[in-house]
Amino acid sequence: MIKCIPLLFVFLCAFELSAQTDYRKIVNASDLHYATPVGRSEDGMPTGNGRMGSLVWTIPSALKFQLNRVDVFGNNSSSHNFFERHTDYCNGTGTVSIDFGTAVFTNTGFSQHLDAYDATVQVKGGGVDASILTSAVSDVMSVSVKDNRKIKLPVQVVLSSLRKPDMRRGNHRALSKAYVQGDYIVLTQQFTEDQYYCASAVAIQADAHAKAVQDEQGVVRLLLRGSARNRVLIATAASFDSTEDIAAKAIQILKQARTISNETLLREHRAWWHQFWKRSYIQCSSANGDADFIQQHYQYYLYVMASSSRGSYPTKFNGMLWTTGGDERKWGGLYWGANQSCLYNALFATNHTDLLQPMFNMYSNAYRSYELAAEQQWGSKGVFIPEVTGFDPTPPLPEDIAAEMRELYLCKKKWEDRSQHFIDYSYTLLPFISRWNWKKDEGWKNGIWHTGDKGGGAFGHTTHIFSRGAKIAYQYWMQFEYTQDTAFLKQFAYPMLKGVAEFYRNFPNFRQEEDGLFHIRHVNDNESIWNGHNTVEEISSMRGIFPVAIRAAMILKIDQGLQREWKNVLEHLSPLPLNEAGNAWVGSLPPVQQGNAGRRPDGNTMPVWFFDLCTLQNPDPATLRIARNTYHNYYPQGIGKDSKVFVLSKLPVAGITLGLKEATEYLIPAQLRTAEIIPLRNRMDLREGAQTTSVQRLGRAAEALQLALCQSLPPAPGEDPVIRVFPAWPEQWKASFKLAARSGFLVSSSFANGQVEFVEAEAMANAVLKLDNPWKGRRVAIYIGKQLIRESIDDLIVFSATKGSLLKFVPVH
Helix, strand or coil: CCCHHHHHHHHHHHHHHHHCCCHHHHHHCCCEEECCCCCCHHHCEEEECCCEEEEEEEECCEEEEEEEEEEEECCCCCCCCCCCCCCCEEEEEEEEEEECCCCCCCCCCCEEEEECCCCEEEEEECCEEEEEEECCCCCEEEEEEEECCCCCCCEEEEEECCCCCEEEECCEEEEEEEEEECCEEEEEEEEEECCEEEEEEEEEEECCCEEEEECCCCCEEEEECCCCEEEEEEEEEEECCCCCCHHHHHHHHHHHHHCCCHHHHHHHHHHHHHHHHHCCEEEEECCCCHHHHHHHHHHHHHHHHHCCCCCCCCCCCCCCCCCCCCCECCCCCCEEHHHHHHHHHHHHHHCCHHHHHHHHHHHHHCHHHHHHHHHHHHCCCCCCCCCEECCCCCCCCCHHHHHHHHHHHCCCCCHHHCCHHHHHHHCCCCCCCHHHCCEEEEEEECCEEEEEECCCCCCCCCCCCCHHHHHHHHHHHHHHHHHCCHHHHHHHHHHHHHHHHHHHHHCCCEEECCCCCEEEEEEEECCCEEEEECCHHHHHHHHHHHHHHHHHHHHHCCCHHHHHHHHHHHHCECCCCECCCCCCECCCECCCCECCCCCCCCCCCCHHHHCCCCCCCCCCHHHHHHHHHHHHCCCCCCCCCCCCCCCCCCHHHHHHHCCCHHHHHHHHHHHHCCCCCCCCCCCCECCCCCCCCECHHHHHHHHHHHHHHEEEECCCCCCCCEEEECCCCCCCCEEEEEEEECCCEEEEEEEECCEEEEEEEEECCCEEEEEECCCCCCCEEEEECCEEEEEECCCEEEEEECCCCEEEEEECC
């Protein structure tokens, strides 16, 4: 009995810690507060529901918005009209201005506040208060205005197009039409080219006392009579179906919203967001404020992703839903896998699988086209997922073009011997698409567009990157690990894993050579090494994807023959490339056509780390020694307060994966305060150029923070993950969290005074928990609910749990 009293006391303390989570306080720490109007539109505050969204900013007389959607694209991947880089466009639907007739938003008496917990924006100034939300449950924005001015001037709601009514580029056509329909003002867009069609609509209505008008210049307005209160409802819609009446679709959304009071709309909206925030959290603090600063950005990152990644397509790295100057932006309408990973990698541990679904949908929907691309472009089997892709499937190639492409890209035919037919066919195709990325813009001369190559023949920055497919497939595997959803594994994840494994195994330039090992030649190492040999990206990818494909096949009890083939490849696969001293990994073995083969692995991708080849659970001391040597080469003077981290860098993630507490303490804040570019007032940045407002660096920092608090990494790819809490946490910082783990558990824990206080794990499926004992050398009490089950002194605690059971681990004092 004497023994049980401290056990019970510790357990009750742990229960109190886990039960007293103030989600509003945690999330509201990430709010935005402006005491003066923004000086540029890109500093506006984001509001969105994952499908539509806008920044909210002001000019002296008006509230400003640009309504954007994730499912609006001016063209698809087959276009022959955007052969000049950065000219293709997407996402924009129209701009809205609510003008109060005089300067109300000035430096005097101004405030603008984003409440992240409620997902609302409040703007006050000059006797006018506005409350803005983008409904979490329907595609409508509500702007509620209180006009407390003594003299109430008429208010105008102006809806404007992003371009002239009829714009053409070759046979690409963009039609915009603004008009009045009853009490509504409407703006539609239609984009057509060959068989491609996409349309969008914006429709606006006010609650009362409004007149819809159109002037001689075609501008449409709602005129609101002077009134103490007004509500403006703005709906958007989009479609790829040319038979659908897109304006009617948007108006119907408005009609439904009009039947709901603003109080009810706000209540439903808040309910969704409050449930969202309860699914996970991170709370941390430190004496110098750096941990608090990190938490602030982490919760804000989650707010931005939930506001922009719940639609039919992933939010884009270059602008997301936050462009404000039209729908053109640097890098256009395509997706770069490396950049997208900055946004999406940190979402797995947040317990918000719905935010990942747009990414999985885009790749799964294009699966058949990736099969054809593997065959046509590379003469291989399986699937080829390019680094740079459109939102749509990879276009098929004419057979004669495909045959010549294989000869050229596999280095069987000299580049200078390519046919005029191949040159002519590629001339007008999108130059950022990976298969055409050897193209170089040479500009307009005498009214003719000139293009050449980048000096590498068939090689360009992204032409010969195969590791993206492996990384996408590995993300599918991770989704299975987090959810333990065998239906997802069977229907979506395993086809990707099998497809990528088979692509590598059958790739013509992947062969067993005289040394008895499989080598891969004529491939890139990310964007900087071209035409390399056994590049670290591709060897890491194969060392990650083959064992995971084998494990998935074993779980599903299928493809025994392929399992044997894959095991044979693994057993005879070349090792990761090493420097001459043999103590650190490098980018490639020689020869290479362009780039430095002996450089460090790309700090923005860190492939050895991504594929779990050097985790703290790895039992091979030699591998961990090489990993630490390699990492040291990035910071030869050590990590400290002056260490610099750029926007896309995975160096904080890699250092924390190795258990380096200084990576948490110094590199995460350094990434958020990045030396590369000055962050905007809204914590986002324009790292990629004009109109590219994004949270890439926040996503990278979020992933690093999660790993510093809770790692659930396997000893090697395809093996069982082991949970480690606070593996790289500074001893002087405090923290508590609730995060998802790759073994199918929702893990909570807290850290104070240099000690882990408790660990709690809720089983999200029938699963086996493997916990690295955070109190080594001490007995650990294990509870299910409030019932003591047993004690353990093992360094690795293993426990089988049924779905829904709540495990608690506390040290015995």
